[in-house]
Amino acid sequence: MVLTNQCNPDGIEFPPASTGRRNGEGCGCYTRCTALSCLNASCSRFCDAHNCTFGGDCGNSLKESPVLQISRNARSGIRGITAFAAIPAGEVVGEYLGHLKLVGPPNEGYMLRLKTRAKGNKYVDIDAQHGGGKLRILNHSCNPCARFHEVQTESELTVVAVTTRDIFPGEEVTVSYGDKLWFICRCGWWGCQHRDLQHLNDFRSSP
Incomplete structure (x- = not known):
C-alpha cells in the first residue's frame, strides 16, 4: 500500500508545536526556504501554505522530491533510492510514511520510533x-548524505x-540507522562500522 500521508487509525494525538520564532506569522524568508536557512526549520517546523513566504512550495515542506527513483544497489542487490538529478544540501526530500502505532520494537526493519511522545506521555x-x-x-550508510528529522506544525508531527x-x-540517497544495526552493513565506506565483518553472512532478506 502506497501512502501519501501518515496513517493514524487509532487517532493518536501529539501536543501542539510552538508557534515558532515569529509567533505564527510565517517564516519570513526572502529566498526559497531550505532546512538549513528557514526559521521554521530552525524550530523543527515544516513549511505549509499558512506559515511560509512561498506557500510551502520550498525545500522545507513535506513534498517528496521529484528526482527520486527506486533502484537496486549494485553492491548489496537490495532496493534503494537514487537521485537522477542533483539535490542541494538542506533539502527535504520527503516523508517517512507509515502507520502510527503505540507499540512495537524501536528502529528495526521498517519501524521508526518517534522522539516526541504522544499525549499521555506515550x-x-x-x-x-x-x-x-x-x-x-x-x-543505511555509515557515511550518509541525508538524515531523518522530526518536524511538526500545529499538532501534525512527521519524520522527513x-x-x-x-x-x-x-x-544513492542514504541515511544512518545508528550504531545498533540488526544486519551487517556493506555500505563500502572506508570507516564502515562493520568493515571487519564483511566475510560473515548476512541473513537479512532483500526488501
Whole structure:
C-alpha cells in the first residue's frame, strides 16, 4: 500500500508545536526556504501554505522530491533510492510514511520510533512494513548524505529526510540507522562500522 500521508487509525494525538520564532506569522524568508536557512526549520517546523513566504512550495515542506527513483544497489542487490538529478544540501526530500502505532520494537526493519511522545506521555512508532511511501526503502550508510528529522506544525508531527550535503546525479540517497544495526552493513565506506565483518553472512532478506 502506497501512502501519501501518515496513517493514524487509532487517532493518536501529539501536543501542539510552538508557534515558532515569529509567533505564527510565517517564516519570513526572502529566498526559497531550505532546512538549513528557514526559521521554521530552525524550530523543527515544516513549511505549509499558512506559515511560509512561498506557500510551502520550498525545500522545507513535506513534498517528496521529484528526482527520486527506486533502484537496486549494485553492491548489496537490495532496493534503494537514487537521485537522477542533483539535490542541494538542506533539502527535504520527503516523508517517512507509515502507520502510527503505540507499540512495537524501536528502529528495526521498517519501524521508526518517534522522539516526541504522544499525549499521555506515550511512545509512538511509524510502521512502514505493510504500507508506506518511497522513503521507507532508504538504505543505511555509515557515511550518509541525508538524515531523518522530526518536524511538526500545529499538532501534525512527521519524520522527513533532509540532505546533509549536496547529492550528485546517480548517487544513492542514504541515511544512518545508528550504531545498533540488526544486519551487517556493506555500505563500502572506508570507516564502515562493520568493515571487519564483511566475510560473515548476512541473513537479512532483500526488501
